[in-house]
Amino acid sequence: MYVFLFKRYLPTAIVGDLDSLDQDSKSYYAQNGVRIERDPSQDTTDFQKCLQFLESNQTRLLGSEKYFVVVLGGYGGRLDHTLHILKVLINQCHNRKIYFLTNDNISFALPNGENFIQTTKGVDGPTCGILPLSGECTMSTKGLRWNVEDTVTSVTGLMSTSNIIDDDQFGLESLPAYCSSTYPKTPAPPHPCAGTNSSSRDFAAPSTIRSSTTLIDS
Known part of the structure; x- marks a missing residue:
């Protein structure tokens, strides 16, 4: 999944407070036409900001198609972030399907x-x-x-x-x-900004493979 998405897609947007977006990664994506949107609010996490971006841009990005969200590597190794993500999944499970993929697991909330x-x-x-x-x-x-x-x-x-x-x-x-x-565990692919210190927390939210929107939180 990681290899497929990274080789086939550039993200539509990078969304978040951008506190972890290094300059090399920012330049790489900006030069490739990726929209970079900063939301400085400290009342929402980057994951919530990505979901809000999808909601506010759904018609423009996805038309009338009902979409689901696939999150790559979103747990990020921090327990507090992980617990908050679980809370968001439970709160959102009646609105849309959200799947979290890591190298070891697939996880989701059930209504x-x-x-x-x-x-x-x-x-x-x-x-x-x-x-x-x-x-x-x-x-x-x-x-x-x-x-x-x-x-x-x-x-x-x-x-x-x-x-x-x-x-x-x-x-x-x-x-x-x-x-x-x-x-089964598969090796992680190199990041498209190989050699930079870019964040590995990548969010993809495809409605279908032919019509997809990829977001990266930072």
Whole structure:
């Protein structure tokens, strides 16, 4: 995914407070026609700024197509950022699908109700966790190694971690929850600004491959 996107696309815009955007990277993208938009607000994170940019520019960038968001490397190694991202995912899960991809995992939030997740053996899994981050919830699952039925889970109580995906599709019914699954590790590609100190936190939000918008937060 990293290699495919970096080789095929330049970002439409770089959005954020730009505190971590070094001059070499800024010059590289500006020279290639990338829009650089600074939002100095300290009340929102760069991830939220990217989502707001998509919302305010949806018609111009994506037309009337319903889009989903793919975030590459967005966790960035900081626990406080990660926890805030999880909160945003839960808050947004009823509005749009947001997927986080790292070298090790794909993760996303699931809205309340019945959910079915299609998987590809050898690509997705084998392990997965389903974490109730919006409060106590009652959860039922199928398609996993250790399924539960009408089981109460919470951050301070029982949580489903290190489960195994056994079927090509698994399902669950619950209140909003956070799902994370591993996949085979692949080497990270070189950044297009090789030799610079550019941020590795890259945000892509394609509606489809033929019509996509890529954002980088800084």
